[in-house]
Amino acid sequence: MDNLIKRLEEIVGPAHVSAAAEERYFYSMDPGTMPAAPPDAVVMPKNTKEVSRIMALATEKGVPVVPMGAGLVLSGLTRALKGGIIMDMKRMNRVISVNPASRYAIVEGGTSQGMLQTYLKKHHPGLKHSMPDAPPVATIGGNIAIHGSGHLSVLAGFHTDMLNGMEVVLPTGEIVRTGSCSVSPDWFARAPLPDLSGIFLGWSGTTGVITKLSIKLFPKYKHNDLLVFVCEDADLMPEIISRLTSAQAAEDMTPWMTPKPFWAKGFLHINIAYGGHTKEELTFRRNLLRASVKEYMDKKIAGFLPMPPPQKKRFMKLPSPDLARFADVKKGGGFEYVGAIMGIERFPEAYRAGLEIAEKHGVTWSMGARIIGAGHCMMFFYAYAFNRADKQDVARAQAALEETNAAALLIGGIPWKAEAPAQKQIMAKMDPSTRDLMDRVRGMIDPAGIMNPGNLET
C-alpha cells in the first residue's frame, strides 16, 4: 500500500493523494442508503496524462479504481466495493472551448454542471446546456456515465443523446477518442462513425474514465415561462403527456406528486417549461401547449394552475431546489430515489405501485417523473427521505427502495443508475445473450477487472 501511495504521489503530487482515515471515511459513502465501503486511497488527477498513468499503475498492480465526480449519484456507485482507489475528478474541471456555431462545449470530465452554466452565462449568454436537478456541483462526466437527464430532455432526450464524443482513458491507461473528434479537430457529432461512445455510456464508470467530452448546447431564450397542469386521475396522465409533448413546444416536463405540502396530496401535477426569443413566440408556444389539452379543460377535469409570475420563479430555478429541499425533510441528511426508465403508458401503474409501497413501509415519499423526448419515455422516480442517524428509518427506506426496484421491473421499467442489489435484479431479468456480450466487452477493455468492480457485474 505504501508503495502504491508513493507511486500515486509521483504522478499527481503529494497534495493530491490521501490514505488518511478521515478521508477514506468521507469517501466511503454517498447520501443514499447503501452501506459504507471505504477506499484504500483517494487520488485527484489534474489532466488526462495523470489519469492514464494512474490507470496503467492500477492495472499493473491489480488495484481497483472507482471514478467519481461529485459522488451525488445516491445509489452508491462511487463506493469502493472492493477497496482500491477512488479517483476524484474534481480537479479536471475546465471548460476547454465552446463552439457557438455548431453549439457544443468541450469540457473536462470533472467539470461541474454549475461551472458550465456559469461559464456560458458569462461568455455565451445566448447558449445553455441541459441542467439536471442535482446540486450544481454534480459533474457532467458523472451524469453522462449514468444516462442522466435534465431540463432540456423533452427537447433533446437523455444527456447521453446530447453527447458528441469523448476522450476516455481505458483501464489499461490507453487514451481513446469516440465521435467526430477521433477523425476531425472538431467535436460536432457521433455520426457518421461506428458509435463507440456506447461502450462508456450508462456503464457507470465500469469501462473507463471520461476525461473530456463534447456536449450539445442550445439557444437560451430571453423569455421563459412555466405552466403547471393539474389533474386527479393517474389514468389520464399518459394521454395528457402525449398531447402536451405532441405540441413540441416545451423544453422540459416534470410530473410531480407529493403528500406534502398537504394541499398537493392526491393531485397529479406536470410542470411544463418553455421559452421564446420574443414575447410573441412565448405566447405562441403557450397557446400550442394549452390547445393540446383543451379537451380536458373544457370537460373541467384538468387544467392549468393559476400562478402569478412571482410564484412561478421558484419552479423555474435551474437546478430546481425542490428535490434537495425534500431530501432534507427528515433532517439527518438521508435521501435516495429509485428512478426507473419506462414507457409513458406505464405512468398509472407506476404511480399506484409507489403509493402502495410508501404506505406499506411508512416512508416519507415524493414521486415524479421527467419526460424524455417527445414523450418517448420517462424517468419515473420514487424518492424517499430518511434520517441517516436513525437506523430504523434507514432500514425502512432501504426496504422500500428494494421493493420499488422490483415493482419497476415488474411494470416493464428499468431502474436507472441502480444500486448493487437492483443491478442484480436487472441482470436476472436481462436477455442472457446481452449479459454475455456485456461480459465480453468488459473483459476485453478491462482484462485486470479493476474498473469500479462490484458494479454492473453479470
Place this chain on the structure above:
Amino acid sequence: MQSVIFHPDLCASCKSISCLMRCQYIEFSGIDEARAERKKINSGLDSRVLHECLTCYSCQEYCPNGNNPFFFLVEQQEKLGILPAPIPIVKEQLAMMAPRGRLEPQKAHAPVVDMCAFPMLTGCIRPPLFENASVFSGTDFFCNIMWLHFAKNSTIFERVPKMIENIMTCYLKDSGPDEHSMAELICFHDECYGTYTTVANAYSIPVPFKPIHLFDYIDKKLDELSGKIKPLNAVIAYQRPCSNRLIPETDKTLDRIFEKIGVTRAARKYDRQNALCCGGVPRAHQRDDFADELLEKNLNDMVASGATYCVFNCPFCMATLAEAVAEKGLFPILVSDLVQTALGG
C-alpha cells in the same frame, strides 16, 4: 343550501337591467336580451351569462337597487354545477387556502391589522403609517371571498363564520376600547373589508367587530401626520380591484388620500366603474387569450395616461401585473407604500 339575500321582484320592475347592460365582458343585443337572461337566472334556469361571466364583481356595483346580482349569480352557478374553472384547480386551491387550525390567542393592541392570507406583506405594516400595530395573517384568518370566482358560495357560508370566530378568539377578544364597544379591525386588503361588510350582510353572517377599511385608516392617519407629508407630485394609474366593487364608497376616500399626498389619479379609460380585471381570474378560468387581451388594453391605457406609478390596492392584482407594468416603465406600488413614501417611511 343557504341563500344570499336577493329579491327577484326588484328585477321584475327594474327599468335599466344595469347589472347586465353595463357588463364589460358580455355583449347583449339590447335590453330585451339582457332582461330575458336576467329572468332565466332569477328563475334558476341556465343562462349564457352563467357561463360567460368573468366574475368581475362589477354588476354588484352597477345594480342601482343594491340587489346583490353578483352574489346571486355565483349561487346559481353553483346550484347548476356551472364551473368557471376545472374541478382539480378549485379543489386544490380549496385545500391550499383551508384553515390549518394554528390558533394561538395573542394579546393584541390597537391598531390591529388583518393582512389576510398575505404574510409576505407584513413588512408593509411599519411606521410612520402603522406605529405599534398588531398584525396577523394566514389561512386561519383568510377572508375567503375568492370563492366568488369559483362558484363556491357554499365555501363562503362555511368558512367565513369560522374565520370571524378565529379573529375574535385570537386577536380581538380583549382589544375593544371598553366592554360596550366593538373592537376595530383594520383590513389591509379590500377583500377582507368587503367580506366583513357587504358579503356578511348579503350572506347574513354576523360580524362582532368593526371593520375599518385601509383607506379610512390612512386618510385619518394622514391628518395626524400632515406635517410630515412631502407631496409626491406624480401622476399615477390606479388598478382598481374587483372587490372594491362591493364597497364603492371607499374609492372616494382614496381620491382624498391621493390629494393629500400630492398625487394625481390619471383620468384613464379603465378606471373607476370601467376598471378592468387584472387578468388573474380569467387565467384561473383557463381563459388565457381573454386575459392577454385585457392585459394589453389595460397596459396601453396606463401608458397613455402618462403615469409614472401603477398603484395597486390588491396584492393579488399586484402579483399578477407588477412585472408587466414595470416592463412598460411604470413603477408598481401598493397604496400603503405610496403613502409611506410621501411620509418618508
